[in-house]
Amino acid sequence: MECMNMLKVSRFAAKKIRQGICLLDSRDFGQVPMDNQPVSLMTEQGDYLGQAYLSQQNKGIGWFFSRENVALDQDFFENLFRKAMVKRHSYFQSESTTAFRLFNQDGDGFGGLTIDIYNQYAVFSWYNSFVFSIKDTILQAFRQVFPAIVAAYEKIRFKGLDYESAHLYGEEAPSELTILENGVAYQVFLNDGLMTGIFLDQHDVRGSLVDGLARGKSLLNMFSYTAAFSIAAAMGGASHTTSVDLAKRSRELSQAHFKVNGVDLEHHHFVVMDVFEYFKYAKRKGLTFDVIVLDPPSFARNKKQSFSVAKDYHKLIAQSLDILNPEGLILASTNASNLSLEKFRQELEKGFGNRKHRYLTTHRLPSDFAYNKKDESSNYLKVFTIQVQK
Numbered sequence: 001m002e003c004m005n006m007l008k009v010s011r012f013a014a015k016k017i018r019q020g021i022c023l024l025d026s027r028d029f030g031q032v033p034m035d036n037q038p039v040s041l042m043t044e045q046g047d048y049l050g051q052a053y054l055s056q057q058n059k060g061i062g063w064f065f066s067r068e069n070v071a072l073d074q075d076f077f078e079n080l081f082r083k084a085m086v087k088r089h090s091y092f093q094s095e096s097t098t099a100f101r102l103f104n105q106d107g108d109g110f111g112g113l114t115i116d117i118y119n120q121y122a123v124f125s126w127y128n129s130f131v132f133s134i135k136d137t138i139l140q141a142f143r144q145v146f147p148a149i150v151a152a153y154e155k156i157r158f159k160g161l162d163y164e165s166a167h168l169y170g171e172e173a174p175s176e177l178t179i180l181e182n183g184v185a186y187q188v189f190l191n192d193g194l195m196t197g198i199f200l201d202q203h204d205v206r207g208s209l210v211d212g213l214a215r216g217k218s219l220l221n222m223f224s225y226t227a228a229f230s231i232a233a234a235m236g237g238a239s240h241t242t243s244v245d246l247a248k249r250s251r252e253l254s255q256a257h258f259k260v261n262g263v264d265l266e267h268h269h270f271v272v273m274d275v276f277e278y279f280k281y282a283k284r285k286g287l288t289f290d291v292i293v294l295d296p297p298s299f300a301r302n303k304k305q306s307f308s309v310a311k312d313y314h315k316l317i318a319q320s321l322d323i324l325n326p327e328g329l330i331l332a333s334t335n336a337s338n339l340s341l342e343k344f345r346q347e348l349e350k351g352f353g354n355r356k357h358r359y360l361t362t363h364r365l366p367s368d369f370a371y372n373k374k375d376e377s378s379n380y381l382k383v384f385t386i387q388v389q390k
């Protein structure tokens, strides 16, 4: 594939690209007369910047990928995949963790693509229609570098197709597949919508729970999805967990993680409820917890209200303080890339008001989620462990 077309970019966009930022932000570009193709980027003065491709996606209008003139052929991707493999050496060797991210967008040299490994299966995510259009090349390169991955699935993370998940090649995985992380089993599904039952970017946070952060304690898991934090805590010795999510299906999916680890459900509860309703319910019933995990979606809207991490997170903190035991812990997590670590901390502070508290640890993306070191926003995960004083 040759890059025939040229695009001149503004001084501001050129500066960002020279700094190493790869995502082409639509706000830095005017009307772009092309879409879904590779282009050579030039400065206003006509100096060569490098290669990019244009394709509309959720965030941005395309990705810069090389300062040199390179073709997006099988060799190009084989090269990237070999480098990606080397970076995940310890994950490939591990017997206690069998699911991880193998390729992470611009962190591995090509934005718009992620590849996750679940045992011997791969899950490809295409973030725009250009990457999707060259998927045969990408898959051929992948199969060359990773012959031991027996089958693959795809997730469509852009608008315009009539499906979002499909089988790509190889023998189908069982509809319920068990993977391991830090020695704990999780029940995942590779071909049912965009989600798989586990968010792999929380490896390290779940790891801290498996290592005993909530040992002997009661834990409330808000926005629990499949209750992955709860099973990690239970395996790490938590005496009791309560998982709250408003999606009906969350209960069954959560129980599956507990069953596959052989954990009795007597001390583990699953509540299908809006979290703000649950805060009220807990206060009314006098329920209190030693550890509260908060991990909301960046933005959510339901019938009654909308929630955004940037504007509303402080309410989750304030509500949590009312039902947290003395010296309790709050695990405050967000994956909002538009919110810096400092802005997130300020939002949390708003919720603490003048309640005394101490930041114990900060988790960012785990090592398999290689991010673009020149673009702080690509290290999107932020998780604080905070101890609240009496």
Ligand code: SAH
Residues within 6 Å of the ligand: 198, 199, 202, 222, 223, 224, 225, 226, 227, 228, 229, 244, 245, 246, 247, 250, 273, 274, 275, 276, 295, 296, 297, 300, 302
């Ligand atoms: N903490 C989870 C991931 C959360 S994903 C994990 O580690 O796996 C976000 C979840 O929030 C979704 O399952 C969604 O159903 C739930 N959700 C969104 N708004 C909610 C609300 N107001 N109350 C309860 N759950 C909510």
